[in-house]
Amino acid sequence: MRAVAVTPGKEGFELIEVPESPVVKGKVKLKTLYVGICGTDKAIVNNALGFVRPPPGEDKLIIGHEGLAKVVEVGEGVEGLKEGDFVVPMVRRGGNCFHSRFGRQDYCEDESFVEAGIRGLHGFQREYFVDEPEYLVRVKDQDLGVFAVLTEPMKNVMKVIEVLQHAVARYYEVCEDSTLSCLKAVIAGWGTEGALLAMALKYLGVEEITAFSREESEEKVKVAELLNVEYFATKGGKANVRDFHLFFDMTGSPEVVVEGVEGIRNNGVVVLFGTNDRAPSHELRAEVITKVVEKNLTIVGSVDGSKGNYEQALTLISYWYARDKRVLEYFLEGAIYAPEEFGEALKHRGLKAVVKW
Numbered sequence: 155m156r157a158v159a160v161t162p163g164k165e166g167f168e169l170i171e172v173p174e175s176p177v178v179k180g181k182v183k184l185k186t187l188y189v190g191i192c193g194t195d196k197a198i199v200n201n202a203l204g205f206v207r208p209p210p211g212e213d214k215l216i217i218g219h220e221g222l223a224k225v226v227e228v229g230e231g232v233e234g235l236k237e238g239d240f241v242v243p244m245v246r247r248g249g250n251c252f253h254s255r256f257g258r259q260d261y262c263e264d265e266s267f268v269e270a271g272i273r274g275l276h277g278f279q280r281e282y283f284v285d286e287p288e289y290l291v292r293v294k295d296q297d298l299g300v301f302a303v304l305t306e307p308m309k310n311v312m313k314v315i316e317v318l319q320h321a322v323a324r325y326y327e328v329c330e331d332s333t334l335s336c337l338k339a340v341i342a343g344w345g346t347e348g349a350l351l352a353m354a355l356k357y358l359g360v361e362e363i364t365a366f367s368r369e370e371s372e373e374k375v376k377v378a379e380l381l382n383v384e385y386f387a388t389k390g391g392k393a394n395v396r397d398f399h400l401f402f403d404m405t406g407s408p409e410v411v412v413e414g415v416e417g418i419r420n421n422g423v424v425v426l427f428g429t430n431d432r433a434p435s436h437e438l439r440a441e442v443i444t445k446v447v448e449k450n451l452t453i454v455g456s457v458d459g460s461k462g463n464y465e466q467a468l469t470l471i472s473y474w475y476a477r478d479k480r481v482l483e484y485f486l487e488g489a490i491y492a493p494e495e496f497g498e499a500l501k502h503r504g505l506k507a508v509v510k511w
């Protein structure tokens with residue numbers, strides 16, 4: 155069968171032939187339906203991520219971590235899954251860390267975990283794979299079809315929301331009528347994860363969302379319009395945003411984060427969600443630290459998510475499917491590529507590129 159692989163340490167990818175694995179006791183055989191591509195995949199192909207590694211004893215890594223697959227065979231002793239079920243396979247698994255004992259390997263204290271398609275475990279850009287049921291999240295609402303491929307990136311957002319709830323619990327940041335409608339949120343960096351985050355914030359009742367990115371594009375303007383988000387391009391200048399409660403950074407740029415800290419209101423929460431080791435460095439001035447202290451700010455980082463976060467992501471996608479399907483459709487407009495077109499898919503300009511297997 156075909157698979158898309160990289161050789162960690164080298165730039166580029168190849169479409170290779172690999173043998174199919176048979177289903178064994180306690181495992182499930184899956185036919186891959188769709189696999190999304192994100193910034194992590196692009197960085198892997200460009201050899202720009204230090205932690206990428208193949209499974210032990212191999213030199214190639216099959217990439218792809220935004221999967222949607224169909225159960226084709228269930229091994230002996232497997233419960234809760236049957237042929238025909240749609241599932242989303244989880245990215246991060248196992249490890250010897252304490253947190254992975256109760257399914258929170260997204261909070262692993264050490265590096266003992268693996269991530270499918272990223273570090274130490276093959277991913278899902280291949281025709282079939284055999285997997286462990288504990289890492290498969292069943293899609294209860296199968297009507298979602300291809301849109302369920304957005305579950306994996308959305309689970310990162312659901313963890314951010316979880317983190318946010320912990321952060322705001324240190325004080326009482328709700329509006330007088332107990333809703334979140336008076337809160338203002340700013341999203342720095344307006345791409346796929348930013349738009350998914352806006353979908354989660356809108357669901358929670360945060361009405362006023364401003365987003366910015368360096369360069370404007372037709373896609374960015376259109377998705378902002380669909381989500382009723384106020385959007386502008388900074389074109390390299392400052393964003394000059396002021397007087398907001400929540401700041402989400404998708405850029406990984408120190409300069410942008412400092413601007414967020416400077417503009418945010420007292421008790422604000424700054425969530426760091428994007429990484430970019432190649433972003434220009436920026437000085438951390440003493441006044442910035444004073445601001446963090448004096449304003450009671452919470453600055454918090456978040457990566458990956460738990461099985462619970464995948465389930466919440468599916469629920470949120472179902473919500474948007476019912477509320478305004480156009481938003482989901484827009485994500486996947488012209489975005490479906492064949493495995494042979496993987497190179498073109500990497501260069502896709504819209505919000506999300508997806509390989510159909």
Ligand code: BGC
Binds near residue numbers: 194219246272458
């Ligand atoms: C994935 C996460 C993963 C992270 C870092 C992201 O693209 O969605 O699950 O933990 O990359 O490897």
Ligand code: ZN
Binds near residue numbers: 194220307
């Ligand atoms: Zn990703």
